[in-house]
Amino acid sequence: MSKPERIQGVRGMNDVLPADEALWTRFEEAVASTMRAYGYQRIRTPIVEHTRLFVRGIGEVTDIVEKEMYSFTDALNGEMLTLRPESTAGVVRSVIEHNLLYDGPKRLWYTGPMFRHERPQKGRYRQFHQVGAEALGLAGPDADAEVILLCHRLWSDLGLNGVKLEINTLGQPDERRAHRAALIEYFERHLDVLDEEARRRLHSNPLRILDTKNPQMQPLADAAPRLIEFLGEASLAHFEGLQSLLRSQNIPYRINPRLVRGLDYYNLSVFEWVADGIALCGGGRYDPLVEMLGGRAAPGCGFGIGVERVLERMRAEAVDLGGGGCDVYIVHQGAGVLEPALQAAERLRDAGLDVILHAGGGGFKAQFKRADASGAFVAVVLGEDEAARGEATVKWLREASAAPGEGRQQSVALEALAQTIIDALVADGDDA
Numbered sequence: 001m002s003k004p005e006r007i008q009g010v011r012g013m014n015d016v017l018p019a020d021e022a023l024w025t026r027f028e029e030a031v032a033s034t035m036r037a038y039g040y041q042r043i044r045t046p047i048v049e050h051t052r053l054f055v056r057g058i059g060e061v062t063d064i065v066e067k068e069m070y071s072f073t074d075a076l077n078g079e080m081l082t083l084r085p086e087s088t089a090g091v092v093r094s095v096i097e098h099n100l101l102y103d104g105p106k107r108l109w110y111t112g113p114m115f116r117h118e119r120p121q122k123g124r125y126r127q128f129h130q131v132g133a134e135a136l137g138l139a140g141p142d143a144d145a146e147v148i149l150l151c152h153r154l155w156s157d158l159g160l161n162g163v164k165l166e167i168n169t170l171g172q173p174d175e176r177r178a179h180r181a182a183l184i185e186y187f188e189r190h191l192d193v194l195d196e197e198a199r200r201r202l203h204s205n206p207l208r209i210l211d212t213k214n215p216q217m218q219p220l221a222d223a224a225p226r227l228i229e230f231l232g233e234a235s236l237a238h239f240e241g242l243q244s245l246l247r248s249q250n251i252p253y254r255i256n257p258r259l260v261r262g263l264d265y266y267n268l269s270v271f272e273w274v275a276d277g278i279a280l281c282g283g284g285r286y287d288p289l290v291e292m293l294g295g296r297a298a299p300g301c302g303f304g305i306g307v308e309r310v311l312e313r314m315r316a317e318a319v320d321l322g323g324g325g326c327d328v329y330i331v332h333q334g335a336g337v338l339e340p341a342l343q344a345a346e347r348l349r350d351a352g353l354d355v356i357l358h359a360g361g362g363g364f365k366a367q368f369k370r371a372d373a374s375g376a377f378v379a380v381v382l383g384e385d386e387a388a389r390g391e392a393t394v395k396w397l398r399e400a401s402a403a404p405g406e407g408r409q410q411s412v413a414l415e416a417l418a419q420t421i422i423d424a425l426v427a428d429g430d431d432a
């Protein structure tokens with residue numbers, strides 16, 4: 001019989017292995033506590049939505065809708081469905097469907113996998129994760145400032161220093177239309193400099209030409225008419241309002257007039273958090289979206305954080321992940337020892353400790369190797385003699401103030417085991 005094929009994971013879709021768990025957990029716990037600190041409630045929407053939700057909500061002439069969506073026909077009923085490439089459209093759909101805005105504004109957050117058919121490279125995957133927040137029903141720049149402050153607190157909770165804020169304003173649709181007309185006229189006068197993609201976009205989405213990565217077109221984009229020259233009083237006041245709130249809270253920012261964001265539904269404020277030229281988070285205001293998706297008009301703003309990119313940044317800045325590992329590793333050997341070892345493990349877990357009970361046999365030496373590798377604070381050793389005396393030997397694997405010293409060991413009655421270990425952990429500042 002030939003050897004069966006080894007099936008690999010899908011390109012650009014990654015496993016998260018246990019070795020990275022401490023990093024993910026550190027991030028996820030910071031997110032949950034930051035969201036709580038600002039009164040945001042979690043919402044969980046499906047990974048699959050109707051394709052037309054994204055076509056309408058994100059915009060037909062966007063990279064995502066044009067070429068990045070994982071779409072398929074439901075074989076049972078012929079519906080066109082799509083794996084969500086982002087979550088704002090789905091959250092807004094759900095808010096409309098369940099009439100969540102009936103009693104006033106809503107502060108919501110989500111996290112989960114997103115799917116985009118991009119060319120995989122470092123920091124760009126086909127399945128990646130986002131954390132996002134949406135403040136719905138709030139029109140003032142205080143809401144924009146709030147979601148920005150929330151991100152700022154998250155970075156500082158995580159101990160990240162190098163994350164910088166860039167902001168811009170996209171104005172209102174009529175102001176953009178006037179700017180757009182001026183842009184088309186400007187680019188038409190310089191058709192010879194435009195590359196193929198720019199020419200294709202000239203009449204459908206000229207704003208995106210400003211986003212060009214083509215160095216030959218850079219000077220042209222730099223000298224193009226600026227949206228800010230087309231903004232009315234209200235839009236300018238909103239932008240100034242946001243800036244003055246950011247200044248009042250000492251949040252440094254840079255205005256980046258080239259920041260346009262890829263999605264069509266944004267208006268007024270847009271922002272990005274960037275570290276070493278890499279966008280960790282993008283967000284802004286999307287007042288037209290609720291109505292565009294069939295709801296009663298309601299303003300909104302929010303952001304999406306790229307989780308993998310933040311984790312990479314946490315690695316780069318060597319963020320402290322705390323202990324990781326478990327508290328106790330139980331080493332046991334001998335006739336009739338398994339039952340008291342199992343019993344001891346259950347008692348320790350009752351007391352709130354995280355315990356690995358050695359499995360798979362092997363001598364004490366091999367078991368101690370496993371205990372060391374587990375990251376446990378102590379090894380609890382049970383042999384036939386100890387078990388007969390109702391005791392265990394506790395071996396401290398890590399140096400700690402209240403423990404008798406790394407490598408030292410002591411006999412402890414099984415009844416006193418949990419308390420002895422907890423005392424040492426608590427004294428060491430661990431909240432076991």
Ligand code: AMP
Binds near residue numbers: 123124126282304309
């Ligand atoms: P966007 O919805 O495109 O504004 O994306 C928000 C954030 O998600 C970006 O700032 C990135 O950090 C992250 N992101 C977007 N696309 C990808 C991808 N293909 N792989 C990994 N992260 C991504």
